[in-house]
Amino acid sequence: MQDDLKKVNPSKKKHSGFGIASFILSVIVPILLFITIYSVILLENLKRGVINEGNEFTTTMRVIAFILFITAFIAAGLGVAGLTQKERKKIFAVIGTFFSVSLIVLVILSFMILLTSAS
Numbered sequence: 001m002q003d004d005l006k007k008v009n010p011s012k013k014k015h016s017g018f019g020i021a022s023f024i025l026s027v028i029v030p031i032l033l034f035i036t037i038y039s040v041i042l043l044e045n046l047k048r049g050v051i052n053e054g055n056e057f058t059t060t061m062r063v064i065a066f067i068l069f070i071t072a073f074i075a076a077g078l079g080v081a082g083l084t085q086k087e088r089k090k091i092f093a094v095i096g097t098f099f100s101v102s103l104i105v106l107v108i109l110s111f112m113i114l115l116t117s118a119s
Contacts, residue, residue: 015089019082022096025075030103033068036061069107075100 040061075096082093 013087013089015091016082016085016093018078018085019088019090019093019096022075022077022079022082022100023092024096025071025078026096026099026103029068029071029075029100033065033103033107036064036068069104072100072103072107076104 040058043057079093079097079100082088083090083097085093
C-alpha cells in the first residue's frame, strides 16, 4: 500500500540529502575561494613584495585554496550520489553537480592560463 501511494502522488518525494549537501557546498566554496584569492591580492597591493615562497600568510592561503578545491570535488561526488538516489527529487543534485564541476573546470583553466602566460 505504501508503494501505491508513492506512485499516485509523486509530489511527495523528498529532496535528496546528498543533493542538498552538494548544492550548499557548491555555493559556499566559490565564495570562500574568492575571499581567499581577494585577500592575497589585496595584501599584495597594500604591501609590495609580500607574496613570495617563504611567507607564512601566502602558504596558508595556498593550503586553504587547495582544501577548497578538494571540497569542490567532494561537492561533485555528493551531487552524483544525489542523482543516483531513487525516489528522491534531484534538482539540488543537478544544480550542485553543475556548479561544482563548473568551478573545477574554471580553476583548472585558470591554472593552465597562468602557467602558459608565465613561461
